[in-house]
Amino acid sequence: MLRERERGLEVLLIALKEGRVWSLPKGQVEQGEHHPQTAVREVREETGIQAEVLAPLGSIRYHFTVKDEGIQTTVTKEVYHFLMAYLAGEPTPQKEEVDGVGWFPVGEALRRLSHQNERDMIYRALERWEALPQRPTPTR
Numbered sequence: 800m801l802r803e804r805e806r807g808l809e810v811l812l813i814a815l816k817e818g819r820v821w822s823l824p825k826g827q828v829e830q831g832e833h834h835p836q837t838a839v840r841e842v843r844e845e846t847g848i849q850a851e852v853l854a855p856l857g858s859i860r861y862h863f864t865v866k867d868e869g870i871q872t873t874v875t876k877e878v879y880h881f882l883m884a885y886l887a888g889e890p891t892p893q894k895e896e897v898d899g900v901g902w903f904p905v906g907e908a909l910r911r912l913s914h915q916n917e918r919d920m921i922y923r924a925l926e927r928w929e930a931l932p933q934r935p936t937p938t939r
Contacts, residue, residue: 800842800850801928802823802885802902808928810908810921811885813845813892814899821911823920825878834879842883846900847891850883853931856923859916880920882927 800811800823812821826841828834835852842850853889860877892901906924912918928934 800848800883800885801924803934806904806926808905809902810905811842811846811848811900811902812888812911813897814901816855818898819873820913822913823880823917825880835881838879838881843888844895845893846888847893848888848900849886851886852881853884854927856880856882856920856927859920861916879923882924885890891905897914 802809802811812839813822813824814821824842824845826837826845828837829840832840835855838852842848858877858879860875862873862875864871864873866872890902892898892900904921905921909918909921
């Protein structure tokens with residue numbers, strides 16, 4: 800999620816795990832949804848921000864292990880990312896899942912992100928943003 804301000808581009812990030820992890824908003828596809836719809840819904844739910852999808856950026860596949868009643872299971876997830884533009888709203892974290900949310904200048908967002916694959920998505924987003932024939936109107 801990008802928005803253009805008079806002083807430059809900003810990236811919307813969420814904080815997880817009591818602020819120890821900074822990430823891009825993401826979530827589960829609900830029945831009947833397509834990935835772009837999921838992206839818009841999840842950004843709104845997790846951050847309070849209304850957005851529109853401008854272009855696909857690709858996906859990130861990752862694995863993690865969960866332990867339940869002594870049994871370890873490896874879970875594989877694939878997250879689809881999109882270049883999205885800000886429409887409206889103020890950053891408000893979803894209390895059940897997100898510890899914080901904020902807009903950050905691109906350089907700071909890249910430093911804050913906890914995972915390289917998400918930094919790579921920001922670089923893709925910046926390339927796509929610059930290639931847009933008409934960028935969204937800057938906000939104050």
